[in-house]
Amino acid sequence: MHFMTALRAAWQSRNSLLCVGLDPYPARFPAHLQGRPDAILEFCKGIVDATADLVCCFKPQIAYFAAQRAEDQLEDLIAHIHERHPDTPVILDAKRGDIGSTAAQYAVEAFERFRADAITVNPYMGRDSVEPYLEYADKGVILLCRTSNPGGSDLQFLDVGGGERLYERVARLVANDWNGSGNCGLVVGATFPNEIARVRHIVGDMPLLVPGIGAQGGDIAETMQAGGTAAGTGLMINSSRAILFAGSGEDYALAARRVALETRDAINANR
């Protein structure tokens, strides 16, 4: 199924705009999982199974798996999500960016090896560097636009002419030129609600991945006001650490579910 079709269906069926980010950090795992060779997979499966009915998508961050030599566990985790929660799209957060021939290999890695439904991509190297992902017309390609970190302003806020800022140019380019297959989305941080509103104005109803609530302190109400569409959807609002590490005991998945539920409900209260 097309990523966008699956996302829209999940927004409706789950009544949720929440994306749970899967950033497994072994030092924060509960004691009963510490030291197990499959700890990353088991930790993430616990979170996924406890929260799947509350989310519109999951977003594993590849660095947390690669740093632990656990790419095989990432493959197994995504297979588990497809098998047990088939209506829940998976965004592989990899923020790739390279020349076309190399990008083609990254696209194979994301969509064929890991079987992700969407990937995050850095647009800085331009259209030909993004083309190999766009060619997978049923997969989502989610481009960094206005990132949540403070240093994002160093470049993304530069005036690229006529008062237009770089992140606005990215939004305009993606909406007008790169989205021929309707499979593009943009990343805009919850820590910058004014920019979420600017991007929403530029791109219409295009889905926005919005990290930055929870551990980074972004405001849910401001995010919703700035980025929600007329239909009350259009957003994948990501929270990782605040949900993953809500508890530190054997019942960590229950604690994660409690925070995921609160977060989903806080989002819905502002739709």
Ligand SMILES: O=C(O)c1cc(=O)[nH]c(=O)n1[C@@H]1O[C@H](COP(=O)(O)O)[C@@H](O)[C@H]1O
């Ligand atoms: O592309 C992303 O997901 C992303 C973009 C961005 O601008 N800021 C950002 O925090 N992220 C990711 O979103 C997640 C945020 O995690 P928490 O701050 O723990 O909720 C991490 O996986 C980041 O890598």
